[in-house]
Ligand code: HGY
């Protein structure tokens with residue numbers, strides 16, 4: 001009988017964690033290093049302790065639950081993801097991978113397995129990057145892509161500092177990030193896109209992940225009276241920003257596999273009868289092809305230069321820039337084999353979203369397993385994956401982690 005994970009307990013924990021860190025309006029907002037995040041972390045650590053795992057926290061707050069079975073030696077097989085969320089989030093993004101990693105270890109313990117290697121489940125800090133940029137921060141630091149001190153010094157959108165917030169919530173750990181070097185890393189995650197559902201697949205074996213470019217842009221014009229200022233005499237920063245948004249949208253629609261998003265925007269002085277003097281907004285560009293991503297960035301730069309020619313001031317701040325990542329073909333193949341062995345339909349695919357796996361791939365063989373998202377919806381409370389798909393994915397994670405830890 002092929003061992004299986006405890007489905008009821010995994011589903012129950014997903015709901016319990018999903019109920020933790022909701023704001024007064026009932027929205028799930030476990031923003032990294034917030035009180036809500038602390039509550040989620042505390043709950044996860046309780047479950048890790050109940051499973052008898054050794055809990056180790058590093059300076060950037062990455063939580064490691066380590067299982068060192070008798071006789072196991074060498075670097076651990078790591079299963080991870082994140083439990084911080086975006087604003088008004090769904091309950092599966094990140095949490096599903098962390099809780100499934102724990103379920104896999106518990107299933108191995110339950111089955112009396114004696115893996116040759118230790119196993120660990122990791123919840124990386126600040127994967128979403130909502131308050132502190134860049135995103136995937138905890139795994140980036142663990143992979144040596146960003147110094148821990150630099151990350152801890154990052155000032156958030158609310159003026160707080162990540163290091164002080166981690167101290168405040170009690171998750172500024174003692175270990176140097178990267179103190180654990182994974183033998184291999186596997187991340188189970190919801191697809192957050194429409195492909196698996198639309199094509200009738202139960203699983204995705206993720207072989208690559210697209211490049212990401214985040215910038216903060218501030219355009220300066222001239223405040224003036226909304227009623228008395230003729231259209232020909234205006235330097236309206238709001239309209240200039242709107243032109244950038246439209247330009248980026250059209251550019252992405254004309255560039256293969258490109259996406260472009262302006263997720264935040266603000267005007268100064270932000271009054272109904274004042275022409276905006278300043279417009280500040282964020283730009284998220286992505287493409288699986290590095291050269292095309294560079295061309296999107298170059299086209300944006302040229303457009304902003306034209307606005308400067310027209311008399312606007314333009315400043316840009318780089319918030320994140322990650323190149324596309326290719327995952328480990330052997331692990332991808334083992335995901336496909338595990339799916340075939342369980343008679344589950346599986347297809348290879350690219351990840352549109354950023355994930356901790358793209359960072360850990362810098363220091364260890366890594367790959368991802370996707371399960372379908374209903375309607376392709378994510379970063380939205382309507383995010384949903386059917387229980388049968390959740391359990392199937394967790395069992396594939398079990399099979400892959402077991403084969404990697406033999
Ligand atoms: O931005 C992303 O793709 C991820 O959800 N942090």
Ligand code: MN
Nearest residue numbers: 093094127355
């Ligand atoms: Mn995620």
Ligand code: MN
Nearest residue numbers: 086093128379
């Ligand atoms: Mn996310």
